[in-house]
Amino acid sequence: MSKKWTDRREALIKLRGKSMESAVKLAFYITVCCIAFVTSKVVISFFCYKRWRQKQQLVYEDGLSGGKMVMFRNSMMQSFTSESFMKKTLKLSNKDVIGSGGYGTVYKLVINESMAFAVKRLNKGSSDRDRGFERELETMGDIKHRNIVTLHGYCTAPRHNLLIYDLMPNGSLDAVLHRKSMNKKLLDWPARYKIAVGAARGISYLHDDCIPHIIHRDIKSSNILLDQNMNARVSDFGLATLMEPDKTHVSTFVAGTFGYLAPEYFDTGRATAKGDVYSFGVVLLELLTGKKPMDETFLEEGTKLVTWVKSVVEDKREEYVLDSSLECCPVDEINNMFGIALMCLEPEPSRRPTMAEVVKMLEQKKPEKFVNGY
Numbered sequence: 001m002s003k004k005w006t007d008r009r010e011a012l013i014k015l016r017g018k019s020m021e022s023a024v025k026l027a028f029y030i031t032v033c034c035i036a037f038v039t040s041k042v043v044i045s046f047f048c049y050k051r052w053r054q055k056q057q058l059v060y061e062d063g064l065s066g067g068k069m070v071m072f073r074n075s076m077m078q079s080f081t082s083e084s085f086m087k088k089t090l091k092l093s094n095k096d097v098i099g100s101g102g103y104g105t106v107y108k109l110v111i112n113e114s115m116a117f118a119v120k121r122l123n124k125g126s127s128d129r130d131r132g133f134e135r136e137l138e139t140m141g142d143i144k145h146r147n148i149v150t151l152h153g154y155c156t157a158p159r160h161n162l163l164i165y166d167l168m169p170n171g172s173l174d175a176v177l178h179r180k181s182m183n184k185k186l187l188d189w190p191a192r193y194k195i196a197v198g199a200a201r202g203i204s205y206l207h208d209d210c211i212p213h214i215i216h217r218d219i220k221s222s223n224i225l226l227d228q229n230m231n232a233r234v235s236d237f238g239l240a241t242l243m244e245p246d247k248t249h250v251s252t253f254v255a256g257t258f259g260y261l262a263p264e265y266f267d268t269g270r271a272t273a274k275g276d277v278y279s280f281g282v283v284l285l286e287l288l289t290g291k292k293p294m295d296e297t298f299l300e301e302g303t304k305l306v307t308w309v310k311s312v313v314e315d316k317r318e319e320y321v322l323d324s325s326l327e328c329c330p331v332d333e334i335n336n337m338f339g340i341a342l343m344c345l346e347p348e349p350s351r352r353p354t355m356a357e358v359v360k361m362l363e364q365k366k367p368e369k370f371v372n373g374y
């Protein structure tokens with residue numbers, strides 16, 4: 001009797017062992033199947049994305065000039081080919097110049113009565129850098145936001161690289177604010193506030209919503225362009241990175257512009273999102289005072305816009321530094337913007353707000369009367 005029980009127990013144990021073994025095998029097969037399934041999905045998605053990207057681009061290689069033009073396809077671009085576009089860009093001359101900066105010259109390219117672009121001709125780099133240039137531009141081509149100047153395509157040719165942007169009919173904030181020939185009346189208080197909010201939204205989008213996150217590195221009033229409704233559009237993002245000589249090392253190359261650079265940048269040479277916040281603070285001061293960060297009178301007195309405003313605001317004499325054309329504007333709204341500017345200009349980066357926080361603070365105190373809405 002007891003032997004019978006022992007046999008049964010052994011048989012039972014063997015059976016359990018076998019079923020355990022098959023359960024482990026089953027789990028193993030299920031895991032392998034799952035991994036294979038996920039991997040195949042990733043691979044398929046990758047190839048689908050590559051095909052989609054190819055479809056999104058119109059590529060034209062010009063055998064004669066050795067150039068290549070890539071247009072990111074969108075509804076605006078459907079009606080003409082890269083070939084005709086390239087031919088028109090090759091005809092651009094001095095009479096089409098609308099501006100120039102540290103990276104090159106900007107031309108107005110008119111396609112027809114209803115369509116025009118801004119073409120930026122960049123000084124040429126090495127071929128290695130050009131490959132990096134193309135990769136980065138493909139990323140930039142994906143960025144679409146109403147407060148960012150759209151990049152429609154690019155052209156690489158042996159002697160120059162071209163970037164094709166939306167043309168901003170009202171030029172740059174710098175020109176409207178500081179050039180005597182421009183109509184400063186366009187910039188009443190609500191218009192300035194709208195520009196501040198729009199630019200903040202654009203930069204916040206680059207910092208938080210783009211993957212990978214983008215640090216602009218050169219926020220300044222000449223990189224804030226104005227569309228037909230005086231909405232702010234941030235331009236030139238990524239150019240500082242594109243043009244950097246060697247991205248794999250910490251660079252001593254100063255990518256930004258004096259007067260806008262955060263103090264820590266001079267010590268570390270590292271660009272950060274908080275550095276952009278500082279530069280944006282300088283732009284807010286420009287909007288409030290109507291003065292350039294490196295105004296000649298500041299240089300003569302051995303000071304600069306930020307230092308001058310900080311000392312006056314500490315004494316609660318904001319009206320003394322305010323642009324004379326803003327004197328009749330609501331004091332609390334103006335003080336609010338001064339307060340936000342000073343937070344952005346904190347010497348210690350960790351004490352500065354993020355751009356998302358700046359957007360929120362600006363939106364909380366919007367002026368009641370806005371030009372063309374928000």
Ligand SMILES: Nc1ncnc2c1ncn2[C@@H]1O[C@H](COP(=O)(O)OP(=O)(O)OP(=O)(O)O)[C@@H](O)[C@H]1O
Pocket residue numbers: 098099100101102103104105106118120149165166167168169171172174175218222223225235236
């Ligand atoms: N998309 C655009 N639409 C209309 N005007 C533009 C456009 N892009 C640039 N501009 C004009 O061309 C000028 C030069 O632009 P660019 O970006 O080359 O130099 P910058 O920003 O002034 O200086 P830096 O190159 O040193 O940053 C701008 O100030 C602006 O007036």
